[in-house]
Amino acid sequence: NMKNGSSEDNHLGRKVIAVERYFYKRPNPNVIMIGRFQGVISEEQLKAAISKVRKRHPLLNARIRQEKNGDAYFITESVGEPWVQVIDFDSIGVDDLLGRAVKELRTRHSTEHGPLIRFVLFRTQNGFDLLVNSHHMICDGLSLYYLIRDIFVHLSTPDRKIVPLPEPVIVENNLPPSATLKNYYNKLILRFNKSWAKKGIIFDEADDIRLHDKFWKMEEGLNITHWNLSERQTSSLIQRCRKENISVHSALCTAFLLAQIEVQGKEPYLRNISMPVSIRNRLAAPVGEAFGLYFSSFKIKFKRPKEKSFWANALAVHEHIQQQITDKNVFTVYMQLKDLHPTLVDSISFTRYGELEDKLAKRLLRLEGDYTLNTGLDLSNLGVLEMPDNRGLLILKDIIGPCCYNEFQEKYLGVVTLGKMYFTVTYREPVVSKSVVESLKKVAMKHLGEAVGW
Incomplete structure (x- = not known):
């Protein structure tokens, strides 16, 4: 409260x-x-x-x-x-x-x-x-x-x-029974916490400002590209996916996997797609439309699409995603972080950018795994959202986003469907050029268009 x-x-x-x-x-x-x-x-x-x-x-x-x-x-x-x-x-x-x-x-x-x-x-x-x-x-x-x-x-x-929302139950007290961790990991966390607590390390706002300034001096050249499908293209894509018994998300993953291979080549990291997954309806007590952090994210490694037909590839992608998206996998990050000492969680960012030299924090960073570019695409698809009543003097015409930047993911793609499907890609030019992003957009949309028959 x-x-x-x-x-x-x-x-x-x-x-x-x-x-x-x-x-x-x-x-x-x-x-x-x-x-x-x-x-x-x-x-x-x-x-x-x-x-x-x-x-x-x-x-x-x-x-x-x-x-x-x-x-x-x-x-x-x-x-x-x-x-x-x-x-x-x-x-x-x-x-x-x-x-x-x-x-x-x-x-x-x-x-x-x-x-x-x-x-x-x-x-x-x-x-x-x-x-x-x-x-x-x-x-x-x-x-x-x-x-x-x-x-x-x-x-x-x-x-x-004003319609106040009921206060949601705190996520960590609301995890489904299937969210578990292997016993050895729990023991490791206890050992980490015991060693870390003795150090008495704490980061204040002055540390945050120093880290923020250092990070953004390194990370120049951010850019964002935005486009949308027409209402007709959007509804025909959704209908075709229903007919093929696969999710729109799987079709989008397939189109961008194929586009990355055609435009960018065969680098192994391009087969990794990160997926934010909403946990709103996976919790023991659903949280509805509460404003807060209610997602989990995990990375899926895909095989190179081998089939001739787009829909055969999309089915393989869809089945692979379904196998991976279990409560156990979705809540792994919650379980791993849940019992860690709070300032040890903070240490991840400070260690990553050379603001903290500490063996234990370095070990945690290695376990956490994010210290180099490892993912071609983060595909954050918010799904089909309910359009507000557009009959008054004000009309909602377009949504841009979500936009966010993670230096270990080459491209962050936010997708929102509100009558039309909107795409927003956030990326950094020294890592991937604007012309490559434009080509990816063109090739991915061509794959979808040919598959659906726009």
């Missing part, structure tokens, strides 16, 4: 759980989504709508307090209004928005002062675009869509009452 508290108070609010902790000290924890709208609003109307959704989603009001023992809590005491910047344009194009999204990916949220979310409103004479930039500790891709939709609802119907 998040509540106000003083430093003498033992229960400052809800404790930050380990998977949130994983993003707490990362230098690149931002997730961005942009809603594009037709219609006119004022800054006051937007702020009033944001104020209402803050009552529905408590994490929008949070900052982090870290205790002397390293435990961290979400607290709401002394947290200001979210930062809202308003920019007026005669006209604005997608490239302008993508350029700002790149800048926002590099912008640091102060976890100590909060809030962990910020907004940019771009206005033209007959439309507006709302960019939401949130710290990954408090959100996932679906959370950002629900938030944009809720803001839209309160802008469209200002008299509408």
